[in-house]
Amino acid sequence: MQVTPSQGRPRRIIKVGLLLALLSAILATVCAGAGRAEDTHTAAVSQRDVQAKLTYCEVCHGPSARGFVGYYPIPRLAGQQPEYLTNQLQAFVERRRVNPIMFSVGHVLSPAMIAGLAANFHDLNPKPLGGAPKELVPAGKKIFEEGIPAANVPACASCHGPEAKGNGPFPRLAGQLFDYVSNKLTNWDKERGQNPAKPDTSAIMEPIAHGLTAPQIKAVAAYLSYLE
């Protein structure tokens, strides 16, 4: 039996109404879920998944993400600035920062997962791993606080903060591994800023890393590695 327009309209209204009700119910559930989460960014990933991923990160980055000296020195992530962490993960994925292992790790992470991880890492606060030559620390402290004007190297503290805790895009350096800081400063432009068409914040550090001599790098790295 043909449905005339006048007969069909109430049915269509009912259908649309039901569809809207269904959509509203779904939206309400999702939003309620988001409201329960600590941060609306993590609404799309469960706390259980974030915890599982954190445990996985800690296999290499060490208990409480304090860092680990494996075959390579694997950096401390505990207490790191979330904006810096997020930027680095993005750089790994886009291969602006080259590291095959971190590319593999990073490219499966959703934005919500990255946000969840960064927030969790920021709250961790284990003691520094330590182990650097203590006799280098005073020279490192001087460089950190005053820079090396003769070599146009600014004081690290001016961007990284007086306690090397970092801020926003500037990373925390306090408690970072001695071997890791030494390696990074020595090899800055071999690993970072690898896409000349897409320059990034790593460009800031290039002249600084370049301007430091090897003993100065070791001194600063030693100083930073003991900071809490």
Add this chain to the structure above:
Amino acid sequence: MRVVGTQLALQIAILAVVFTGTGRADDVQAKIGYCKDCHGPSAQGYRGFFPIPRLAGQQPEYLENQLRAFIEHRRTNNIMFNVAHTLSPGMIAALAAQFRQLNPKPIGGAPKQLVATGKKIFEDGMPDINIAACAACHGPDATGSGQIPRLAGQLYPYVIKELTNWGKERGQNPAKPDTSAIMSPVAHSLNKSQIEAVAAFVSSLN
């Protein structure tokens, strides 16, 4: 009576020299010969009733840690406890240094078709299911570093056994957690076929 007393004193003195010193060269050689009875003529490992691991080329720090773990029953193995608890610290260090220098070809024998998958897991991990890349800590050639063991050329059945039974053999003293804890989540998250693949790959490495 006095003669017997002097002989006993002499024997004790000799034993004291052997077991407390830094290990005289011929004692170390004798001990290494003894290790090789089970671990193979060049410590390449041996498939006995149990798979007995390759010690050739092993990281000295790792070897010393394991011997200590056997002695303290943090890693349970009755045979290795018996072997290890008579070793002086000087002897342990000398043995570890000697094993490091050995470099026989791997025994091999793993199923070749598993190697490609194992290589992928080893180099990249499986990040979507939270399995870390072995290479990140063990190095791209699986040679290890410091406390992290060399896996290159390790016996296929031994690696399978260790990964499968990790929590049953290692870290047995909850009051004294040790470096074995690092591997616990990794061993736990690998399934049987992934373990076999990784084991096949590392056993093929030179």
